[in-house]
Amino acid sequence: MIDPVKLLNFLKGRRSIRAYHDKPIDDKELKMILEAGRWTPSASNRQPWEFIVIRNKEILQKLAKILSYGRFMKEVPIAIAIVAKMKTSPKWYLIDTSLVSMNMMLMAWSLGIGTCWIGAMNREKAKEILGLRDNDHFLTILPFGYIKGEIPEPTARKPLEKIVKYIE
Numbered sequence: 104m105i106d107p108v109k110l111l112n113f114l115k116g117r118r119s120i121r122a123y124h125d126k127p128i129d130d131k132e133l134k135m136i137l138e139a140g141r142w143t144p145s146a147s148n149r150q151p152w153e154f155i156v157i158r159n160k161e162i163l164q165k166l167a168k169i170l171s172y173g174r175f176m177k178e179v180p181i182a183i184a185i186v187a188k189m190k191t192s193p194k195w196y197l198i199d200t201s202l203v204s205m206n207m208m209l210m211a212w213s214l215g216i217g218t219c220w221i222g223a224m225n226r227e228k229a230k231e232i233l234g235l236r237d238n239d240h241f242l243t244i245l246p247f248g249y250i251k252g253e254i255p256e257p258t259a260r261k262p263l264e265k266i267v268k269y270i271e
């Protein structure tokens with residue numbers, strides 16, 4: 104088991120990273136990120152997902168253009184598109200694949216690799232660029248790169264008193 108205090112500090116220390124070195128990601132590290140995704144829990148263990156690893160610069164440039172705030176996708180060495188297979192788990196595909204993204208982000212952070220969840224984009228165009236099918240839901244594309252510059256300051260979080268209710 105992991106030391107719980109270390110784990111909590113690790114979770115608190117993670118930041119969304121939006122500037123990356125152009126240096127390629129080590130293959131062993133990429134494999135660990137993919138494994139972290141593969142070992143995500145899912146409803147009835149249906150694993151309704153597919154991961155597309157994109158290193159092709161042309162495709163990365165095309166994707167950067169259809170993201171609302173994702174210009175940083177242009178400079179990233181690698182990105183993983185997380186695709187949900189809607190038919191495999193019609194009720195839970197969004198939750199299952201969202202959990203995949205968190206597992207991958209945390210694995211990356213432990214390796215000193217930055218990433219950022221990308222939500223704002225034209226998903227239909229993204230699907231077109233990657234040749235996805237009608238039953239595929241394009242959840243997100245996570246850019247992965249070694250962190251360039253300073254790690255950003257922590258973003259604010261609501262205090263526990265505001266978000267927790269106890270029923271004794």
Ligand SMILES: Cc1cc2nc3c(=O)[nH]c(=O)nc-3n(C[C@H](O)[C@H](O)[C@H](O)COP(=O)(O)O)c2cc1C
Pocket residue numbers: 117118119120121172173219220221222223224258
């Ligand atoms: C569902 C979701 C969608 C997001 N979409 C974007 C996005 O489109 N572009 C972006 O730069 N950051 C995006 N983010 C990153 C958030 O802005 C970031 O996680 C939040 O500000 C907290 O900062 P932190 O991750 O450094 O703790 C998204 C995060 C989540 C969870």
